[in-house]
Amino acid sequence: MSFLGLEGLHAFVTGARGGIGLAIVDELLAAGCRVTAHDLKEPKPEDHNLVLPVQGDISDEASISACMKQAVQRNGPIHILCANAGITNEASHPSIWDLPLETWESVYRVNTRGTFLTIKHFLLATKAQQERTGTELENVAIVVTGSECGKFGQAGHAEYASGKAGLQYGLVPTVKNEIVKLNSKARINAVAPGWVNTELIGDRLDDPRELYMETQGTVALKKIAQPTDVAKAVAFLASHRASGHMSGQCLSVDGGMEGRITWREEEILGKKPNVQQLATRPSIPQQVSNPKPKNSIKIALSVDFDAVSGWLGTGAHPDNGTADYSAGYFSGLVGVPRLLKLFTKLGLATKTTWCIPGHSLETFPAQTQAIVASGCEIALHGYAHESASQMTAQQERDVLLKCISLVEDLTGKRPRGYRAPLYQMSERTIALLQEHDFLWDSSLTHYDSTPYYLPLNPAPVTPIDFSPAKKAETWMHPSPQFDKLPKSTLVEIPCNWYEEDATPMQFYPHTANSAGYVDVRLMERMWKDRIEWLRSEMEEEGEGGEMKCFAIVLHPDTSGMAHVIGMIERFLKWLLVLAGEGVVEFVRCEELAGEFRSRVASI
Structure with missing residues (x-):
């Protein structure tokens, strides 16, 4: 068993086609999990080779309920929920007095209502499984991804700071106290990313992992998080073996750089964003690729x-018999699957x-x-x-x-x-x-x-x-x-x-x-x-x-x-x-x- 001890467990990941979501899926697959990848976007054909892709709207109760049932039918009981799906408004950054009600409500619908419904139906699925078997399900864990702006705030993001980001400080502790009534060892924790390497920052910098900040008249070179950094924190919190008895906690993935959250990146860089360009581009990259050296x-x-052919050509021998050919059949019947x-x-x-x-x-x-x-x-x-x-x-x-x-x-x-x-x-x-x-x-x-x-x-x-x-x-x-x-x-x-x-x-x-x-x-x-x-x-x-x-x-x-x-x-x-x-x-x-x-x- 690995350090995380997640081998064979079933993980349900929402927002699985976004930048952080893709990284979470990859991290859990590498840890040995069976993964159901949920997203509002239609899955690509190649998605079926790696995970069980399901499509649905987390803010629609019938949809998320059906997706949970489909996941259980295919991959068995769900042990881990990664409530990662969420949206933000990157097209503009209005002050709160200029924030349209429609923007507030659309973000609330996905980030708050959707996360609540996802957690609700995961717990209902856990309850149903335990009633069928008469025993508690092992390694029940919920990990919510939010944002550091829920802790420090961020100008122009009032709708996000009080929505999904606020869940990690309100809903998570509440569920912590509720979940043990259902499963005595179940846990819920949150991950709060700071700025993460996305197209928004990468398009403005020679190196998308670097951010220049003006501090007291000097320019300091800073590093920002990668989606894989967030994914590793999620896998850690999903593991009972690694994170022990932690519950109701929120881990920040910000490198200790809280000041970045108070201002928008264009304010720090001293540049105005191209609003038209931002409005026509998705806020989350469609896929994550780690920069690799040319000579990797x-x-x-x-x-x-x-299989059997190995005993017929180069492996031919007058004494080859049934036992030898049997090893060839093992190759196809057992080894290939x-x-x-x-x-x-x-x-x-x-x-x-x-x-x-x-x-x-x-x-x-x-x-x-x-x-x-x-x-x-x-x-x-x-x-x-x-x-x-x-x-x-x-x-x-x-x-x-x-x-x-x-x-x-x-x-x-x-x-x-x-x-x-x-x-x-x-x-x-x-x-x-x-x-x-x-x-x-x-x-x-x-x-x-x-x-x-x-x-x-x-x-x-x-x-x-x-x-x-x-x-x-x-x-x-x-x-x-x-x-x-x-x-x-x-x-x-x-x-x-x-x-x-x-x-x-x-x-x-x-x-x-x-x-x-x-x-x-x-x-x-x-x-x-x-x-x-x-x-x-x-x-x-x-x-x-x-x-x-x-x-x-x-x-x-x-x-x-x-x-x-x-x-x-x-x-x-x-x-x-x-x-x-x-x-x-x-x-x-x-x-x-x-x-x-x-x-x-x-x-």
Whole structure:
């Protein structure tokens, strides 16, 4: 269990499509929660890959009640409510004597009435669940997001300061005393953000995280909060394990800079806002993106769905039997669902590349449909996991064309990537991929952490014939200089045995180099060491450094095992923390290859 201890809990987040709301959803997903994301805006198609998106109006009692019921039906009882939805008026900042009644009432309707109804129906859902089971629901927590202007006030925001912001100092303590009648361990707390990095400030500054304030005739450089700062405070308060017996409290996320709340930012900056521009632009950004350094480490998370095919091609052996093939069926029946569930929970389903043999596509149609529905990239991996050396040139061509056709029929588009089964490709394979206009391959390792172009016409390395009839002079010559060969447009995403799970953690009875009994923590430490070293290289090289990547290769029959998948989850969560810091970035292989092409073209 993690420090927060939120794994498996169901969280209901309102205002989930706004800047802070998106950050809260991401934070709770990373903590292992099942998340229902509620918003007035219609969800995007990709939202379904990560959370249960529900659309409704929190100020309409029938709507919020129906959304709560829908969430319970899909994700089970709701443990955590993040009452985050709210509006403010950024088009103008009238003094209170000039404030239109319509503005006051619209803000009140959403921020006060809507928050009250959200909390009411969350508690009704909790009450109904406890009456059904006869026991108290565990880890019941409410977190309300408000504003620091509820504490210090803000000129031109009377409607907001007395609305949602005031809830944290009035409704929260009241609910604190009421909620224990329903659930003895339930808690309610609030988060009060100060100024948060939004488009309103970012459009006026070179660095949207910096704000210049005039203080006693001097200009002081100040930092303002990010949506992720607020989200981390929400996750902390949502956790009984982390925040203990706290209830009725309001945590300020303002960096101790209360003075910013007393004045509007244009008064501090000495600039007049463009009211027309503000009026036509949403006050909350549609999505939050952490600024990442140009040379952040690209994490190409991939899965080789070998399943039964792994025992038919490169894994063929006369002694293979029912028990061996059974491990292949485990891959599809158990391993795939477990990995898909994990990727969805962590918000990585759409950032993953699945390399699938044609045999697995046809043997496991339901699992394959679930993989495609997750929004991932689909790449080729042979048909029956054959190596190039097992086939004639015509057989290899037939296999490639068959698998292209299978993926086109399944997804409606042509696959752009390839990984050779057991990494066993040849110069002939490279030429075949170029002929069919593939974008990337991930089978070779001329470099271990840097993408590169494969040669246009690769020359084979000739093995030495040491037979007595041969003179030494026949083999004493250099191999082709790889970096001097003409380049193709086929991007190689380097991959090797140290980046995968199967060889060390999967036992193959008839494969000499398989282990199967390596402690998962050894692999976790090895992969972390790799990232840490790449991180140090990246920091040393600075902005002009080479593109860094780590192609993680998982197999459902290995990483899907009960004693392995927990380590995979810990490692991915560790990477997600680094992603929040801008050190790494999860990308699909096609995105990585496309960015590499763009970078090289710009040099």
